[in-house]
Amino acid sequence: MAKESAASVVLVHGGFVDGSGWEGVHAILTQRGHRVSIVQNATTSLADDVAATKRVMGNDRGLILVGHSYGGVVITEAGTDPRVAALVYIAGFAPDAGESVGTLIANPAPGAPVPPIVGPQDGLLSLDRAKFRASFAADLPESKAAFMADAQVPWGVAALEGKVTTPAWRSKPSWYLVSTEDRMIPPDAQRAMSKRAGSTVAEAKGSHSIYVSQPAVVASVISKAIAAVQSATAKPAERAAGASR
DSSP states (O other): OOOOOOOEEEEEOOTBOOGGGGHHHHHHHHHTTOEEEEEOOOOSOHHHHHHHHHHHHTTOOSEEEEEETTHHHHHHHHTTSTTEEEEEEESOOOOOTTOOHHHHTSSOOTTOOOOOEEEEETTEEEEOGGGHHHHHOTTSOHHHHHHHHHTOBOEEHHHHTOOOSSOGGGTSOEEEEEETTOSSSOHHHHHHHHHHHTOEEEEEOOOTTHHHHOHHHHHHHHHHHHHHHHHHHHHHHHHHHHHHO
């Protein structure tokens, strides 16, 4: 694929994992000429994770903010920053004002899979290692899923309960990739959130770890967001240039 016009992308991971899962997506986007930054959230509180994300943004403008899972909550809160041009949700939570992961998962639909969450212990949650692959990473090799299970980053209850104040998707364009085999966030819940947010939606068959297992699919959605933002930015300039002739 030909290189796109350069854009800055910030990748935000979710709960139970760190930023290393974005390696495949990072490789594709940087090959296309984009500046890509990866946030390493502590996932202990929403406020701390939003602050960490904003630090990584630096002085760039026209940023594409990408969030997986709980990372969707982080970009929903952080994305109102004027440096952000668009949001991309990868099997992510997209809360409205006053909502948190906790409120969004409080009343699961009948028959919906229940994540094997263990805890809290000392205010932190984890996933049952024996059930990690089936719930979180069913389309990854067993060895990879086992490593992710053993390398879990505990997820803070305060992060799970962190409520969004002003959702960025109300003022910024958004894209959403629904993972149709997800057993952490039910696909129908993903569809409902993306519809409410007015997102441009794509679907792909994959687990909750689709950002790891199918980096090309994820990068494609991000590239479409980049192209749309750049096109929208170019049009006023073209009109101004035409008026000056």
